[in-house]
Amino acid sequence: MHDPYQNAFKKLYLLIQKAEHILICAHQKPDGDTLGSSSSLLNWLIREQKDAVVFCKSPVPLMFQYLDRSHLISNDPALFTREFDLIIVLDSGSLPYCGIDEYIDHMKTKPTIANIDHHATNELFGDLNIVMTSASSTAEVVARFYDANSIHVDDKMATSVLTGLMTDTGNFSNGATNAHALEYASHMLSYGARIHDIQRNINHVHTVQSLQLWGRILDRLRVNTKHDIAITYVLTKDLEGMPENAESGISNFLNTYLGKHETILFLNEQSNGTVKGSIRSVHRNIAKLAQNLGGGGHANAAGFTINGKIEETPSGPRIVGVDAKQLNDLLS
Numbered sequence: 001m002h003d004p005y006q007n008a009f010k011k012l013y014l015l016i017q018k019a020e021h022i023l024i025c026a027h028q029k030p031d032g033d034t035l036g037s038s039s040s041l042l043n044w045l046i047r048e049q050k051d052a053v054v055f056c057k058s059p060v061p062l063m064f065q066y067l068d069r070s071h072l073i074s075n076d077p078a079l080f081t082r083e084f085d086l087i088i089v090l091d092s093g094s095l096p097y098c099g100i101d102e103y104i105d106h107m108k109t110k111p112t113i114a115n116i117d118h119h120a121t122n123e124l125f126g127d128l129n130i131v132m133t134s135a136s137s138t139a140e141v142v143a144r145f146y147d148a149n150s151i152h153v154d155d156k157m158a159t160s161v162l163t164g165l166m167t168d169t170g171n172f173s174n175g176a177t178n179a180h181a182l183e184y185a186s187h188m189l190s191y192g193a194r195i196h197d198i199q200r201n202i203n204h205v206h207t208v209q210s211l212q213l214w215g216r217i218l219d220r221l222r223v224n225t226k227h228d229i230a231i232t233y234v235l236t237k238d239l240e241g242m243p244e245n246a247e248s249g250i251s252n253f254l255n256t257y258l259g260k261h262e263t264i265l266f267l268n269e270q271s272n273g274t275v276k277g278s279i280r281s282v283h284r285n286i287a288k289l290a291q292n293l294g295g296g297g298h299a300n301a302a303g304f305t306i307n308g309k310i311e312e313t314p315s316g317p318r319i320v321g322v323d324a325k326q327l328n329d330l331l332s
């Protein structure tokens with residue numbers, strides 16, 4: 001199959017062959033795509049007898065610890081005091097998004113940076129940029145890289161790639177789902193990917209407590225008819241004593257099950273004085289909307305972060321904060 005990215009994939013392969021010490025970076029607050037892509041490449045590089053390590057600023061969530069060699073993923077910034085020839089950044093629109101900009105700034109010798117991603121808002125910060133905005137996931141880009149270089153994919157590498165494909169497509173149900181996502185998923189199954197292992201880990205992670213939290217969030221769901229947006233939110237105090245990431249997945253859940261309203265906005269109040277917003281839409285391109293609010297993302301799944309707190313009012317949530325005017329216009 002002809003792939004216009006063939007040259008870039010060959011270049012990446014050469015960079016890897018040339019490098020002796022390789023650092024793979026997954027983005028902070030990691031999802032299945034960044035971790036799946038990282039663990040897949042790590043397993044391959046170890047097989048190639050390369051000195052390779054993975055850094056992720058946040059710890060690997062329990063639900064992703066089935067990924068092969070995920071226990072080797074380090075959140076120790078001291079890694080950046082070592083010398084590397086190559087850094088491979090996965091699934092990150094920018095270095096600050098990944099959480100490694102300051103660490104890289106302080107490195108004595110500057111490694112070559114390969115930027116592998118699928119976000120339309122990617123800032124092309126790498127020396128080599130392979131940003132496939134049409135790809136369902138970064139894991140799909142990794143699978144195409146293996147294909148382009150005739151790299152044998154073993155069951156470990158395949159399980160990790162399939163994890164990225166399944167999580168970024170919401171189990172092949174959201175707007176990122178396309179023929180290639182299913183095609184590569186099929187390839188990964190034929191290479192021995194452990195799909196039942198993935199299913200059990202990524203979909204059966206909820207406790208009674210976290211589902212009760214979802215109940216509270218669903219109870220707050222309101223429709224803003226002026227902008228045709230369904231809005232709900234979670235407060236910092238709701239998350240006290242909850243399992244980690246208890247609220248994650250709710251915007252995708254709403255996007256899958258709330259058929260009538262095209263756009264969903266989920267506001268998540270953080271303990272550091274910011275509010276994170278996730279926007280999902282099946283047909284509307286909401287990347288611009290997220291960008292206008294200082295964020296970014298894909299046409300159907302995007303997000304932003306603003307300074308402020310959520311105030312509950314009878315007509316719904318409002319944000320108390322200096323830069324909140326634009327968002328409050330959307331909420332009113």
Ligand SMILES: [Mn+2]
Nearest residue numbers: 033091137138
């Ligand atoms: Mn992704």
